[in-house]
Amino acid sequence: MQEIIRELLEPNDTKIVLCVLDGLGGLPLDGKTELEAASTPNLDELSRRGACGLHMPVARGITPGSGPSHLGLFGYDPFRYEIGRGVLEALGLGIELSPSEVAIRGNFATLKYKGAKPIIADRRGGRIATEENKRIAGRIREKIRSIDGVKVSITSGMEHRFALVFTFPEPLPSGADDITDTDPQKEGKAPLKPTPRRKEAERVAHIAERFIEIATEIIKDEKAANYLLLRGFSVYPNLPQFSQAYGLKAATTAAYPMYRGVAKLLGMDVLEVQDASTRSGVETLKRHFKEYDFFYFHVKKTDSYGEDGNYWGKVKVIEEFDSFVPEILNLKPDVLVVTGDHSTPAVLKSHSWHPVPFLLHSPYTRGGGSLGFSEKECLKGELGIFRATDAMPLILSHAKRLQKFGA
Amino acid sequence: MQEIIRELLEPNDTKIVLCVLDGLGGLPLDGKTELEAASTPNLDELSRRGACGLHMPVARGITPGSGPSHLGLFGYDPFRYEIGRGVLEALGLGIELSPSEVAIRGNFATLKYKGAKPIIADRRGGRIATEENKRIAGRIREKIRSIDGVKVSITSGMEHRFALVFTFPEPLPSGADDITDTDPQKEGKAPLKPTPRRKEAERVAHIAERFIEIATEIIKDEKAANYLLLRGFSVYPNLPQFSQAYGLKAATTAAYPMYRGVAKLLGMDVLEVQDASTRSGVETLKRHFKEYDFFYFHVKKTDSYGEDGNYWGKVKVIEEFDSFVPEILNLKPDVLVVTGDHSTPAVLKSHSWHPVPFLLHSPYTRGGGSLGFSEKECLKGELGIFRATDAMPLILSHAKRLQKFGA
Numbered sequence: 091m092q093e094i095i096r097e098l099l100e101p102n103d104t105k106i107v108l109c110v111l112d113g114l115g116g117l118p119l120d121g122k123t124e125l126e127a128a129s130t131p132n133l134d135e136l137s138r139r140g141a142c143g144l145h146m147p148v149a150r151g152i153t154p155g156s157g158p159s160h161l162g163l164f165g166y167d168p169f170r171y172e173i174g175r176g177v178l179e180a181l182g183l184g185i186e187l188s189p190s191e192v193a194i195r196g197n198f199a200t201l202k203y204k205g206a207k208p209i210i211a212d213r214r215g216g217r218i219a220t221e222e223n224k225r226i227a228g229r230i231r232e233k234i235r236s237i238d239g240v241k242v243s244i245t246s247g248m249e250h251r252f253a254l255v256f257t258f259p260e261p262l263p264s265g266a267d268d269i270t271d272t273d274p275q276k277e278g279k280a281p282l283k284p285t286p287r288r289k290e291a292e293r294v295a296h297i298a299e300r301f302i303e304i305a306t307e308i309i310k311d312e313k314a315a316n317y318l319l320l321r322g323f324s325v326y327p328n329l330p331q332f333s334q335a336y337g338l339k340a341a342t343t344a345a346y347p348m349y350r351g352v353a354k355l356l357g358m359d360v361l362e363v364q365d366a367s368t369r370s371g372v373e374t375l376k377r378h379f380k381e382y383d384f385f386y387f388h389v390k391k392t393d394s395y396g397e398d399g400n401y402w403g404k405v406k407v408i409e410e411f412d413s414f415v416p417e418i419l420n421l422k423p424d425v426l427v428v429t430g431d432h433s434t435p436a437v438l439k440s441h442s443w444h445p446v447p448f449l450l451h452s453p454y455t456r457g458g459g460s461l462g463f464s465e466k467e468c469l470k471g472e473l474g475i476f477r478a479t480d481a482m483p484l485i486l487s488h489a490k491r492l493q494k495f496g497a
Numbered sequence: 498m499q500e501i502i503r504e505l506l507e508p509n510d511t512k513i514v515l516c517v518l519d520g521l522g523g524l525p526l527d528g529k530t531e532l533e534a535a536s537t538p539n540l541d542e543l544s545r546r547g548a549c550g551l552h553m554p555v556a557r558g559i560t561p562g563s564g565p566s567h568l569g570l571f572g573y574d575p576f577r578y579e580i581g582r583g584v585l586e587a588l589g590l591g592i593e594l595s596p597s598e599v600a601i602r603g604n605f606a607t608l609k610y611k612g613a614k615p616i617i618a619d620r621r622g623g624r625i626a627t628e629e630n631k632r633i634a635g636r637i638r639e640k641i642r643s644i645d646g647v648k649v650s651i652t653s654g655m656e657h658r659f660a661l662v663f664t665f666p667e668p669l670p671s672g673a674d675d676i677t678d679t680d681p682q683k684e685g686k687a688p689l690k691p692t693p694r695r696k697e698a699e700r701v702a703h704i705a706e707r708f709i710e711i712a713t714e715i716i717k718d719e720k721a722a723n724y725l726l727l728r729g730f731s732v733y734p735n736l737p738q739f740s741q742a743y744g745l746k747a748a749t750t751a752a753y754p755m756y757r758g759v760a761k762l763l764g765m766d767v768l769e770v771q772d773a774s775t776r777s778g779v780e781t782l783k784r785h786f787k788e789y790d791f792f793y794f795h796v797k798k799t800d801s802y803g804e805d806g807n808y809w810g811k812v813k814v815i816e817e818f819d820s821f822v823p824e825i826l827n828l829k830p831d832v833l834v835v836t837g838d839h840s841t842p843a844v845l846k847s848h849s850w851h852p853v854p855f856l857l858h859s860p861y862t863r864g865g866g867s868l869g870f871s872e873k874e875c876l877k878g879e880l881g882i883f884r885a886t887d888a889m890p891l892i893l894s895h896a897k898r899l900q901k902f903g904a
Contacts, residue, residue, distance in 0.1 A: 091556070094576070098559075454524060454845065456872050472852070472872070474882040476557055483558030487850040494848055495555055496562035496575065497582040497729070 092165060092335055095483060095492070099337045104424035104489040106338070106384045107375070110163065111411060112156075112349075113393030114430025115144075115446040115465060117437045119401050124392075124436060125447060125464045127401075128408040132415035133428060133449065133463035141455035141488075142463075142471025144445035145478040147432045153443040159431040160352050164386075165336070165482030166329060173355065174267065174324020180253040181351025183245050187326045190261045192294050194254040195322040196244070197273065198226060198315035201281070201306070209278055214250045216314035226315050227252055230305045237300050254320065256297055262325050265290035269298065273319040284320060294323065331357035332384070336486060341378060343371040344388035353386055366390060368407075372414050379421050387418075396434030404436055419451075425489045426451040427481070428463070445475055452488040499572060499742055502890055502899065506744040511831035511896040513745070513791045514782070517570065518818060519563075519756075520800030521837025522551075522853040522872060524844045526808050531799075531843060532854060533871045534808075535815040539822035540835060540856065540870035548862035548895075550880025551852035551872065552888055554839045560850045566838040567759050571793075572743070572889030573736060580762065581674065581731020587660040588758025590652050594733045597668045599701050601661040602729040603651070604680065605633060605722035608688070608713075616685055621657045623721035633722050634659055637712050644707050661727065663704055669732055672697035676705065680726040691727060701730065738764035739791070743893060748785060750778040751795035760793055773797060775814075779821050786828050794825075803841030811843055826858075832896045833858040834888070835870070852882055859895040 116123035146152075147159040148168050157178050158168035173181075176193035187193060198215035201208055218226075227246045234242050241257035268287040274280060284298040298320060310316050332340045334357075342353035345366035354360055361378055364370040371387055379385075389411055395403035411428075418426060428451075433444040447468040460467040469475075473484070486492050523530035553559075554566040555575050564585050565575035580588075583600035594600060605622035608615055625633075634653045641649050648664035675694040681687060691705040705727060717723050739747045741764075749760035752773035761767055768785055771777040778794055786792075796818055802810035818835075825833060835858075840851040854875040867874040876882075880891070893899045 094556075094559075454842075454849070454851075456524060456530065456851065458525075458528075458873055459876060470876070472876060473557075474876075480557040483556065484850075485558075487558040487560065492558070492560060492850070494560040494562050496565035496579065497585045 091479060091483065092330065094495070095165070095486065096335060098492045098495060100491055100493045101337050102489070102491055104383070104491060105379070106425045106485055106489050107387060107418060107421075107423040107427070108385065108485065109387040109389070109411070109418075109426070109428045111389045111392045111408065111428065111430050113396040113432060113434025113441065114408075115433025115435070115442070115444050116396070116404070117435035117442070117444065119437055123465055124401060124404045125408060126466070128405045128412070130408060130412040130463055132412050134461075136415070136426075136428070136451045137449050137460040137463040137467060137471070139455065139457045140449055140451040141457065141473050142450075142460040142468040143448045143473025144465065144468050144475045145429065145448045145481055146445050146475065147478045149477070151443050153441050154432050155441070156348065156431065157352070159478070160349070162478035163429070163431055163481055164332070164356060165479055167479055171327065171329055173327050173352065175322030176253070176324040177326060178348060179247070179251070179322065180245070180255060182348035183247055183253050184347035185245060185253060185255060186354070187255070189326045190258045192256045192258075192262065192267055192323060192325055194298070194320045194324075196252040196254050197319045197321070198223060198250045198252070199317045199319050200314050201317035207280060209280055210274055210317070210319070211277060212314070213273060213277055213319065217249050218315050220246065220248050222315070223247070223250060223252065226309055226312055230308055233308050234301065234304055237297050237304070240297050242301060250315065254301070256294065262294070263290045266294050267291065267323040267325045269295045269323040271319075271321040272302065273321050281317065281319060284323070298323070327355065329355055333357055336384070336482065337491065338384040339382050340384040340386065341382045342386040342388065343374040344386065345371065346388070346390045349388045349390070358386060368411050368414055372417055375418065376421065392430070393434045396436050397439055399436050399439040401436035424452060425485055427485060429481070448473060448481065450484060450488060454488055498886060498890065499737065501902070502572070502893065503742060505899045505902060507898055507900045508744055509896075509898055511790070511898060512786070512828075513832045513892055513896050514794060514825060514828075514830040514834070515792065515892065516794040516796070516818070516833070516835045518796045518799045518815065518835065518837050520803040520839060520841025520848065522840025522842070522849070522851050523803070523811070524842035524849070524851065526844055530872055531808060531811045532815060533873070535812045535819070537815060537819040537870050539819050541868075543822070543833075543835070543858045544856050544867040544870040544874060544878070546862065546864045547856055547858040548864065548880050549857075549867040549875040549878025550855045551875050551882045552836065552855050552885040553852050553882065554885045556884070558850050560848050561839050562848070563755065563838065564759070566885070567756070569885035570836070570838055570888055571739070571763060572886055574886055578734065578736055580734050580759065582729025583660070583731040584733060585755060586654070586658070586729065587652070587662060588762075589755035590654055590660050591754040592652060592660060592662060593761070594662070596733045597665045599663045599665070599669065599674055599730060599732055601705070601727050603659040603661050604726045604728070605630060605657045605659070606724045606726050607721055608724035615687055617681055617688055617724070617726070618684060619721070620680060620684055620726065624656050625722050627653065627655050629722070630654070630657060630659065633716055633719060637715055640715050641708065641711055644704050644711070647704050649708060657722065661708070663701065669701070670697045673701050674698065674730040674732045676702045676730040678726075678728040679709065680728050688724065688726060691730070705730070734762065736762055740764055743791070743889065744898065745791040746789045747791040747793065748789045749793040749795065750781040751793065752778065753795070753797045756795045756797070765793060775818050775821055779824055782825065783828065799837070800841045803843050804846055806843050806846040808843035831859060832892055834892060836888070855880060855888065857891060857895060861895055
């Protein structure tokens with residue numbers, strides 16, 4: 091589909107704002123979803139005039155992670171393109187990556203001996219405090235700068251988590267990250283060796299093995315976190331750039347590192363924002379509105395509260411976003427879309443498979459189907475239920491940026 | 498899908514009428530689409546009893562040309578099958594083609610010299626009058642009958658447009674039309690040479706190059722139209738025939754050459770019609786009703802008025818069609834479908850990407866969802882939003898012409 095779209099692109103100076111309220115879709119608590127409970131007069135009004143529907147981030151019944159759900163919404167088939175878990179973890183910690191780097195998710199863990207056999211007693215190193223993590227990672231960082239000419243850097247995350255990046259002197263061949271996890275997944279089992287699944291991955295696997303040997307020697311005297319497990323070996327993904335794929339000069343107002351990182355992977359400009367508030371995102375949008383064709387506006391807290399099971403917290407974030415809709419409309423975008431990347435119902439405290447409300451505002455919609463902005467009302471809208479990868483073609487056509495297909 | 502359908506075909510003597518109101522789908526003007534503004538008591542009544550939905554001619558967000566949109570509705574995947582631009586142009590001028598012919602779209606143009614360099618000063622030859630076009634094309638026709646044993650015929654279109662057909666003594670190999678356009682697309686640039694993109698196209702490209710040399714020598718003294726540009730080289734497409742694909746003896750009442758041409762490409766019989774009026778189409782339908790299983794009934798003016806931005810003109814054509822519905826029903830077709838090939842909203846003055854209302858009348862529908870025949874009401878119907886290529890399976894099943902799949 092992206093190839094067909096590319097053939098049909100027609101440049102113009104229309105402006106597009108795509109607002110992603112992370113984890114927007116919900117489930118009822120006492121009969122109402124978060125979106126139904128929220129008072130959203132501005133979004134309701136837009137829904138009555140605009141084109142509404144629901145998108146499936148990946149496929150019916152599939153709960154997406156943040157990587158696939160964002161890729162899908164941006165028109166990159168999540169079955170074809172992938173952002174590796176190590177890369178996502180690194181992006182989330184604000185690490186910038188290049189094509190000669192391998193990123194890996196790490197856990198501090200507790201190793202014990204059962205007779206002579208080493209076993210993992212706790213895969214999460216007793217869920218050590220983040221401060222403890224920083225201290226222990228610091229010990230490793232101090233001693234390991236590089237291994238066999240490959241730069242090594244470890245960055246602490248929350249609790250027992252960290253990101254590990256190997257920087258090679260040369261770009262890596264395709265398949266260099268095809269390496270098995272060392273996490274045995276069950277406590278009481280021996281840690282595994284990082285094993286290359288093909289020839290191209292041998293060099294990276296060797297560095298990883300050496301890293302585990304040296305690092306665990308350094309931290310062997312730690313009580314809880316005397317070992318480490320590595321997962322999700324991955325290289326910088328080779329994604330078609332947004333500007334090439336859609337002819338759009340794009341930027342994001344996202345504040346959280348992971349979303350800024352995903353935007354960067356697609357070649358979007360990452361704008362400075364004061365903080366993660368919606369107010370701050372809107373200010374940034376206003377400041378740069380003239381400079382770009384496409385804005386990816388991201389609200390994180392809808393998802394965070396969903397994950398926490400904080401139903402009313404999520405309702406409040408939706409209501410706050412609604413209050414900024416008039417300011418966004420004042421900029422007169424040609425196409426304004428409000429949707430989520432996936433559903434995160436507070437009652438589930440996790441991402442879910444449920445389709446996500448989608449509202450498209452433009453002069454070229456039929457409107458009149460939906461009476462407000464909610465899961466149920468979007469179902470009555472003119473767009474129906476569609477795959478997230480159809481969102482960009484819809485957005486581009488409403489922005490009059492696509493020529494007709496065939497004569 | 499067509500292969501699966503073919504396996505399931507079950508002959509019977511049911512009759513199907515597919516009415517295509519070209520460009521039927523619309524957008525609101527003062528709150529109502531053309532279809533909503535039109536008074537259509539007969540179609541409304543059918544909608545309440547029948548199966549309604551909306552079809553996407555090609556894919557979500559994609560605006561189709563007439564070729565892909567008709568192919569889709571007839572069940573031929575527009576991403577797989579293509580009617581070339583030259584072939585469509587020739588069909589539109591009433592030219593019949595065979596597999597040993599190449600059809601090309603031509604423009605008369607104005608060539609000037611910038612120093613020694615020839616440049617295209619006007620890609621449309623000053624938009625000369627159709628009469629002028631005929632005179633100039635006549636000059637070429639008189640002098641060029643054939644080139645290297647290949648018959649050459651030029652046929653004037655409107656204003657600066659013409660169709661050029663090369664008739665080879667032998668059927669052409671696949672890929673023989675894979676030749677670049679000579680139109681530089683921008684004025685002030687030099688015209689391009691027709692260049693074969695592969696070996697099989699060399700012979701046709703050579704004839705085209707010779708044609709340009711000889712023809713421009715003939716018309717070099719013309720003021721505005723002293724040059725010509727060639728685009729859309731294409732051979733007769735190899736489409737599965739309708740009778741083979743669906744076991745249907747099919748005919749069309751279409752009056753406009755392009756639609757008669759498309760029907761012919763699919764192996765339908767092209768019936769004589771007195772003129773392009775709906776009345777005349779209905780008379781033809783009545784006259785031949787006993788002879789065929791399937792009728793493709795085409796109304797052109799909905800699209801023409803849409804393209805002109807004539808909202809009320811389009812409304813009137815819809816109302817006129819509605820008034821003939823009782824006469825069509827009197828013929829007792831087993832399946833009657835009323836739809837469009839794509840949307841042509843008068844407010845856009847062009848084809849658009851919006852889904853197209855679809856109404857299927859048969860004894861075997863659930864009904865009861867839609868309160869009338871419009872974009873909004875069709876959304877409530879039992880068929881939902883579906884790809885146009887699903888229309889033929891739906892039509893065949895309601896005509897009881899498909900066996901069950903599997904045991």
